[in-house]
Amino acid sequence: AIKQLLSWRKGVGSKARFPGPQQFPIVGRVHDLPRFSLWLKFKEWADEHGPIYYTKALNQPFIVISDEKIAEELLVKRGHIYSGRPQIRSLIRHKEGPAYSALMDRHDIWKTQRKWAHAAMAEAYKHHFYGHVEKEAARYLGLLLLDPARFLDYTREFCGRVMSRLAWDDATQGRTNGDSADTTLHCMSVSGPLTNTLTPLWYLPKAVNPWYNYEIERERNQRAWWLNNFRLAKERMRKGDLPGDTWAYRYFEQLRKEGNEGLDQEEEQEVFASCMIGFLNLVGVVTISGPLKFFLMAMALHPEWQKKAQEEIDRVCGDRMPTMKDFAELPTVRACLKETVRWRSGVPLGVPHQAERDDEYRGVTIKKGTIVLACEWSLNRVPSKYPDGETFRPERWLEPGWPTYQEPLTRYPNFREGQSMHTFGWGRRTCLGQNIVDDETFVFAASTLWAFNLGPKICPRTGKVVPIDTQATNSHVILEPDPYQISIKVRGEERGKSVLEGYHKVMGELRV
Numbered sequence: 301a302i303k304q305l306l307s308w309r310k311g312v313g314s315k316a317r318f319p320g321p322q323q324f325p326i327v328g329r330v331h332d333l334p335r336f337s338l339w340l341k342f343k344e345w346a347d348e349h350g351p352i353y354y355t356k357a358l359n360q361p362f363i364v365i366s367d368e369k370i371a372e373e374l375l376v377k378r379g380h381i382y383s384g385r386p387q388i389r390s391l392i393r394h395k396e397g398p399a400y401s402a403l404m405d406r407h408d409i410w411k412t413q414r415k416w417a418h419a420a421m422a423e424a425y426k427h428h429f430y431g432h433v434e435k436e437a438a439r440y441l442g443l444l445l446l447d448p449a450r451f452l453d454y455t456r457e458f459c460g461r462v463m464s465r466l467a468w469d470d471a472t473q474g475r476t477n478g479d480s481a482d483t484t485l486h487c488m489s490v491s492g493p494l495t496n497t498l499t500p501l502w503y504l505p506k507a508v509n510p511w512y513n514y515e516i517e518r519e520r521n522q523r524a525w526w527l528n529n530f531r532l533a534k535e536r537m538r539k540g541d542l543p544g545d546t547w548a549y550r551y552f553e554q555l556r557k558e559g560n561e562g563l564d565q566e567e568e569q570e571v572f573a574s575c576m577i578g579f580l581n582l583v584g585v586v587t588i589s590g591p592l593k594f595f596l597m598a599m600a601l602h603p604e605w606q607k608k609a610q611e612e613i614d615r616v617c618g619d620r621m622p623t624m625k626d627f628a629e630l631p632t633v634r635a636c637l638k639e640t641v642r643w644r645s646g647v648p649l650g651v652p653h654q655a656e657r658d659d660e661y662r663g664v665t666i667k668k669g670t671i672v673l674a675c676e677w678s679l680n681r682v683p684s685k686y687p688d689g690e691t692f693r694p695e696r697w698l699e700p701g702w703p704t705y706q707e708p709l710t711r712y713p714n715f716r717e718g719q720s721m722h723t724f725g726w727g728r729r730t731c732l733g734q735n736i737v738d739d740e741t742f743v744f745a746a747s748t749l750w751a752f753n754l755g756p757k758i759c760p761r762t763g764k765v766v767p768i769d770t771q772a773t774n775s776h777v778i779l780e781p782d783p784y785q786i787s788i789k790v791r792g793e794e795r796g797k798s799v800l801e802g803y804h805k806v807m808g809e810l811r812v
């Protein structure tokens with residue numbers, strides 16, 4: 301504190317600085333950074349101080365960006381400087397690895413894991429994830445038909461199952477996968493343990509430190525779970541019983557190509573590989589279930605768009621459930637999805653980058669260690685690119701004249717290319733999941749609207765619409781909306797029969 305006070309006094313008026321809220325000694329502005337919906341505060345400051353501003357929380361300097369060009373200049377063109385990850389106080393050893401590649405510094409472990417995950421994902425995408433997304437969607441529709449009130453649970457489980465099937469051929473792990481992802485996200489978020497904001501608390505002695513003890517236990521369990529699945533998959537590989545369309549198979553096959561026929565490994569190598577596959581499996585759950593839950597909400601609140609999308613689906617698919625083959629013919633479905641992710645971002649703060657060394661930008665020194673945030677919530681509301689940014693308007697992706705419109709509509713909008721790819725981050729740290737996001741959200745959205753009508757829930761006691769707070773979320777780095785209620789009704793008897801038929805067809809093959 302004394303050091304800070306001195307440097308603050310020395311620093312007054314002496315250097316060029318970015319604009320920003322007034323800083324106070326020792327605390328900076330930590331006192332008015334809310335733990336929940338922090339992006340609203342960052343947007344408020346952006347409106348006041350401009351597209352790049354400076355602030356501090358305790359001793360941690362921040363640069364917050366809300367302009368795509370500036371973010372490109374720093375995070376892409378100068379990616380060799382701004383691609384570190386800051387320490388999240390309540391997550392143990394994440395910068396070193398090997399557990400969370402998205403949160404590691406840029407060292408060899410990160411490079412190896414990123415390269416491997418990128419190639420594994422690209423190969424699976426070539427085969428549109430081997431039809432697993434469609435099969436799980438058919439199961440999801442069946443469950444929704446039987447018990448629509450549990451739609452939020454089922455939505456997350458759907459995402460968890462797809463990922464665990466791809467990772468280890470064990471969709472039954474889908475629910476655990478979702479829970480594990482959720483707890484990890486809690487621990488890494490400002491809205492999570494108090495020690496993420498009041499960081500000095502982390503250094504309390506273990507005997508009186510519930511945050512530290514919890515994290516040790518959580519991380520140990522998660523790693524054991526990953527390692528267990530890895531070893532089970534290895535046993536199956538040895539017996540010739542592991543399907544070739546899993547990431548685990550791909551990994552073991554590579555070992556064999558290197559001459560390791562028996563798949564014998566030191567524990568350290570197994571831990572490395574199980575974390576690499578385990579994390580890829582984990583990171584694909586809530587990242588997708590959050591947008592899907594917001595999509596269902598948006599459709600219930602915007603019947604005019606739901607109807608347009610359903611007319612399109614009925615015209616193209618008729619009585620059969622939509623699949624990836626219908627992608628080109630269903631631009632309205634894609635526009636509703638793309639607009640959902642813009643309107644209610646799943647990663648509204650973006651994922652923080654950190655300056656790996658001192659740099660100078662526009663005459664201002666940016667110190668090594670500064671956290672650089674391209675605030676997705678603000679980027680999605682830049683008026684010149686997204687007019688009427690607070691409103692859900694899928695037409696901005698479908699009609700010429702809007703800044704985000706792109707042709708041909710058989711291809712755009714999508715989540716892999718074209719407009720607004722800032723959603724998936726920047727430069728060397730760009731998201732590795734865009735392909736699966738594109739497939740999974742499309743099949744889920746098209747098939748749900750094919751089978752069901754979504755609408756507001758009417759309270760049986762008052763007869764009034766149950767209100768939905770569309771901004772209420774768990775405020776995690778990657779978030780989901782708070783539980784909400786809508787009505788989900790099958791679109792007629794025939795459609796119900798088709799849903800059940802589809803469900804029975806896949807249930808024989810799926811592990812439950």
Ligand code: HEM
Nearest residue numbers: 402583584587647651723724725726729730731732733737
């Ligand atoms: C709509 C869904 C998703 C969104 C909006 C999203 C967004 C992001 C963002 C903003 C980042 C940080 C980029 C940066 O630091 O500049 C990121 C990183 C990452 N994402 Fe995604 N993501 C989504 C889904 C997925 C899925 C489904 C997977 C994998 C199955 C995935 C895998 C990753 C990985 C591995 C990283 C870390 C990259 C690195 O640090 O090297 N993401 N994502």
